[in-house]
Amino acid sequence: MIFATAGHVDHGKTTLIKAITGVNTAHLPEEKKRGMTIDLGYAYWPQPDGSSIGFIDVPGHEKFLGNMLAGVGGINHALLVVACDDGVMAQTREHLAILRLAGCQCVTAVLTKADRVDEQRVTEVALDVEAELHRQGWFDTPLFITAANEGRSIPELQTYLQQLHQKTADHQNQQQRFRLAIDRVFHVKGVGIVVTGTALAGKVALNEPLWLTGADSVVRVRGIHRQNQQSEFAQAGDRVALNLAGDIDKTNITRGDWLLSEKPFAAATRVIVELTCDSVIKHWQPVHLYHGASHITGRVSLLTEQGKAPLLAELILDTPLWLVDDDRLILRDISARETLASARVIRLVSPRRGKRQPEFIEWLRSLCAAKDELSHLKLQLPNGELDLNGYGWSRQLTSYALENLLSQVELVRVGNLALSAFKAQVAKERLVQILEDFHEVHSDQIGVSKARLKRMALPTMSESLVFKLINELLIDERIKQTRGWLHMPQHGLVFDREQQQIWQQVSGLFPRADSWWVRDLAAETKHDEGVLRSVMKKAAQMGLVTAIVRDRYYSREQIEQFAELILHYCIEKGAITAADFRNELGVGRKLAIQILEFFDKSGFTRRKGDEHFLRDKDIFIE
DSSP, X not given: OEEEEEOSTTSSHHHHHHHHHSOOOOOSHHHHHHTSOOSOEEEEEEOTTSOEEEEEEOOOSXXXXXXHHHHHTTOSEEEEEEETTTOSOHHHHHXXXXXXXXXOOXXXXXXXXXXXXXXXXXXXXXXXXXXXXXXXXOOSOOEEEOBTTTTBTHHHHHHHHHHHHHHOOOOTTTTBOOEEEEEEEEEETTTEEEEEEEEEESEEETTOEEEETTTTEEEEEEEEEETTEXXXXXXXXXXXXXXXXXSOOGGXXXXXXXXXXXXXXXXXXXXXXXXXXXXXXXXXXXXXXXXXXXXXXXXXXXXXXXXXXXXXXXXXXXXXXXXXXXXXXXXXXXXXOSEEEEEEEEESXXXXXOTTSHHHHHHHHHHHHOOXXXXXXXXXXXXXXXXXXXXXXXHTXXXXXXXXXXXXXXXXXXXXXXXXXXXXXXXXXXXXXXXHXXXXXXXXXXXXXXXXXXXXXXXXXXXXXXXHHHHHHHHTTSSEEETTEEEOTTSOOOOOHHHHHHHHHHHTTOXXXXXXXXXXXXXXXXXXXXXXXXXXXXXXXXXXXXXXXXXXXXXXXXXXXXXXXXXXXXXXXSOEEXXXXXXXXXXXHHHHHHHHHHHXXXXXXXXXXXXXXXXXXXXXXX
């Protein structure tokens, strides 16, 4: 278990820890010279069962509040230290406010320097401390009156802390991915680079790989000390020192960097948060932001009005941070003199538009109220396809936890993408409807390619998901596929007797190097032009011929030869132009353009400027 101190400067935090543990946490020469904590100090108290109780000694001076904030991150129990001679002071209140805003659940009050005042003063200070604790939301807080120089009440405090240590349950974040915010880095001769921090979540073991954000690379855990004891592993709630191996240098690592079990998805620059305010925050107010061991600046863009709960805002970060859902940031005014609020991360990505629309705000309120992972997931699914990599990162779910969660809902999945069963059904109906509409407009064409149907029906959805939905429609026989073309089952694929007789006469005229116009075929075969037009449309639906423009047909074999020519030309040259195609075929420029435009529309090629690039060869090339 780890305890952090809190309290005004010179109220005896370091002396108290030394009395409890026998360790002087002042490690900097300037701290020893000035008798004041400047940076974070650490002490460990070995226990009879082989475990150890850790203490983080934070500076009390306002100038070093940033260091204090780095020390209390992820700590669930704090020792509020108040000197009996001074009583409750400015930093006492601010440190207590920071603990509350940071989500610290438990506080124990310790009055120090009781030997310097009379009993009446001790009683007064005790009442003031209790009143301040009540005001900030802590009730029935244990309180100890000590005098470290005399050892007064130190044994009782030690016994109390040991009892808390023995009762400590598993950390609530132990089932998440491993995360450690680095607050110190140094080089040990003969050992190498060592970093320290508090494990905020998850578990790590010897020789496991971790991602180091500062170096943007993988490192290996060569050694572990948890609570100042050599160990095979470390887990959430531990004070940890890790000996790292890898292609890194001490200069690559600074306070505020992270060690993570997996490569992070993306650093956050604009996030949506729920604010808990101690002071009124104005729209677009510049602030100091503290997260983990990082300290940056940014701005607050309010999304809802003050006084309405929850108070929602967008944080615009001047420096990207490695944030995840439910992380807490502390906000201070831009002069760094006043603690304003805490911000709980609700969404790692803020939309460019519509963030103040009532529907979106109501959805954000539902996210704020979600108490478990299943409820949170069910709120995400109606938005459409879900990137499981991004979702797993934002929720810090292990692979096992993510799979277990996904098994509780009906989904369509392709790789790292997921779509709710309801949204998938809506998308399928859209695909079918668009295909039916296509047949009404282009009755002389057999159908469309998968890629083209995707662009027409679901242009913003991932291709892999759409293709899976199309394949399911094919399996269910709601649509059919003929030689790569998608079409409706009822799309006419059979000649009647009269049409069959006409087609037998017409088919002998195909293939040939040139195309046939319907009017020329009618003149050649002595059939009515309208009747022949119907036969050719049916033949196109059956895939026997292809209309490159209305009423102008090539045989299927000729179209496949054109496709082969384009394929080989694009493979060799990268792209083909109308001039290239005209020269290869020996036809006029107008006809070359018509043929190439047909291949563009079908999805076989894509035009960019004067060039046509290969897009989906599977449409015509088997």
